[in-house]
Amino acid sequence: MKSATYKKYIFPYLLGATLLGGCADKLDIKPYDGLTIDQTTSTPEGLKAATIGNYTYIKDEYYVRNYHFMAEFPSDNVSLSGTTSDPLFYAYNYRHLKTMAVTTNFFRKAYQAIYGTNVVIEKLKEGQSPELDQVLGENYFLRAMVHFDLVNLFGRPYAQDNGASPGIMIRSNTDVNDLPARSTVKEVYDFIIADLDKAATLMQSEKSSSFASKEVAYALLSRVYLYMEQNEKAIEMANKVINSGRYSLVSTADLPKYFTVANETNKETIFAIKHTLKDDREWGAIGSMYLSDGKGWGEMYASESYRNLINKYPQDKRREFIVPVYEKNADGTVKTDASGNPILAKRNGFPKYYITKYSYQEGVVTLSSPVYLRLAEMYLTRAEANAKLSNDQAALDDVNLIRTRAGLSNDALFTTGDLKGYASVLDVVLEERHLEFAYEGLRKFDVFRNKRTMVRNYPGTHILSGQTTQEIPYTDSRVVFFIPEQEIVLNPKLVQNPD
Template sequence: MKTTIIKIALSLSVVCAGCDTDLQPYTGKSNETALSTLSDIQIATYGNYAMLVAEPYTRHYLTLNEWPGDNVVQSGADGDQASLGASYQHIPTMYPTTDFWQQSYKLIYGTNLIIERIADGESPELDQLKGENLFLRALAHFNLVRLFGRPFTQGNGENPGVPVILTAQPPMEVARNSVKEVYEAVIQDLEKASNLMTVEKNANFASRETAWALLSRVYLYQNENDKAIAFANKVIESGKYELANRDTYIKSPTLVPESNPETIFNFRHTIADNKDKNAVGSLYYNDPATLSTGWGEYYTSQSLMDLLMKHPEDARLKFITVHYINGVLQYRGTSPQYFINKFNWQEGIANLSSPVYLRLAEMYLNRAEALAKTGDAKGALDDVNLIRKRAGLTGNALYSTGNMQGHATALEVVLEERRMELAYEGHRPGDLYRNNLPLVRAYPGMHGTDNFHFRVEPTDPRVVFYIPEREIIVNPSLKQNP
């Protein structure tokens, strides 16, 4: 079958398991013709970035990676099937996982077309574009294996992961690679990408530093702590980024991300990309003055609110809008309405946001976690304190090896800080389960079988999602998660 590419690259015909095969070409050009010039390849690469901005990617990436944690609480019934993940009652036919899987492999296919087209060393410009597509392919595979494969630290990566697709002409049936094999492919892509990319780019595009940043995350998830430290150091020491000052940090959701000195990579949404009430920000926020801007049905959990309120001066409380009427805290069901505004008001538009995928604060916290695990408690606490100082905390709110404020280990301190700093950005369930920690919800909300006391062990089958049923049907080589 002759595959074709749409030059404006907002959708691609995909010949692989789990991808649509009946899309019609817009230009009728073969891949060889459509990707014949540098300009063609640049346009197609823009199209691959555009796939991240599509609702099936951005929204589902954030909800599927955040709602199964303990930072966000579902306040009541709603129409988003990602809530089945929040309650750990998800099913193989839910549309968020189906759509995310398909969009991810469309992105992988689009990157493969370009990667195969460019030989290394043809020109610095082509090397850069090849590197950017290698980064996007690595990102797509890694985000998939986090959702559908068990944490690497369980079984040392030998559990089933997702299919690794490294060609634009894969067989019609592909089996699941192991989690370890997926990680190996991701690391190989990122290392090569970092060597190929030499052009300075802002946070809307991949660069050498974005590859290093994602390598730091991947190695941390793999429990390769020395390497996680090394790549975090490369990003920090590059001098390209700096922690935003407190005021910039507080207003960061309202800024275009490339103007934030802390942002490494984001899913850049322009005004034309505004999803309005289908945006993730609409799920978290509804303007208290008008109650007309969003659904506002998922709130900050009481346990995270209590943690942040230990220090009312903490800047991270500014990402929460507490809903009062005449001074009275409002509830939906049993849940206080702690609206989350971290994905709102970019360029003054209520639900416009460019969610950040990588930022400098994470690099400090990646390094802190890895340092704690390798025995350098002081180094770990020093990195945590950098983040806390930026949040406006001083004095007794900072940690030392002689005063960890009731925490038994530096690692406990780091994981708590990651919870507060990276809240709502899709980290918390992974932080728990890769560290063999349970999810504990001892606060009101729609948690599943018990709406006041809910616990999920890291070995529970449902800490990963089912492979979408549609993919199993069209590709019998795929084996379902138990």
């Protein structure tokens, strides 16, 4: 009975595989509706099609949208302006449920993707051709990426106990009757590193940022090693990407338009989860929560604390990702108060500050290809690792590179003799990561893996009635989500996270 239930949401992976934009002309794929899995994966063309299907899994809303909700909404970047029936509410306010649809749907979609990669990995023999080795390597990368996303949401940060706590199931085969227990976080990380190393060895094609390549594998390895605090390795992998010559930071002038450009033409993007116009989810898009412009709920705003941080330097171009919304007169002009100042629009008493990082791709309000890895992260990974190795000048050089790109100069840059009130170079680096990667799903992990407290002492519906603060220490049980209750019924070997 358990395996039958498991098969019900694992086996349809090929039937739901749709091609990413711009790929069909590169593959000789015949229609395979009604064919069995063995038939569709018994040829190189079928394995290529299956691989496209695996990319499709990570752009499924159950994966990419729910991952964003769980990674970004618990951060100090956001302020929800009202209650909502969407289960994102429980991710936002740290009041998790064991039956949350967000976690259940993400968990299942993630393991569907892993199953799909395992089908290809088991059936595709290494060394047949560079083209097929590339396909094989992409599946190793995807398998590693999904395990990494899972372990960061359901397992405690590696750095807190060197990975000794429970992680997630490692799935390395297609045996649906093999339902393993949770491996430790360390065991999962070791598995991820092995997959990424294998992927980097196999992949030799310079594909667009919609697909994996060896540089994409190196970039994710740099993040993995940083989270493990293996700082020399994090620097080594970041350098491989930086020195590859494949990527460059977008200009200061182009920075505010970064996320409106198709990822394949953005020279800074290393890997993005590609969405074309046919993938636009409109009201169900990630950007719909952050902005309303004919479409979109526009309910999740930039937090007061993040606005205070980004507004320290008015010339910082990253301020343009935050858009204040003003009340309008009947003729469309902005309302002003008695002093001539524009009047901020509010929802439920909360001032509206829209966020544009998931809007306006190619001019479409709710279209976006979420960026998973980009070059700026490689510089700030290197900076954080150097700060932890006491290489202060090297760390500040990379911070200042990112700040200069943001339009800052002179007294807005750091020196070892002038940290501008910060207690350490590491504090400087982490604050720069906060500024640069707000709303990109990194902040929560940056805070807790560095054994810090998530301070959310600002207005929003995360604050309980009668209170003015919410501070989540890194030791809190709700740093991680509950394993979905349905999955524990399916696999009794799974142990629940503490209440």
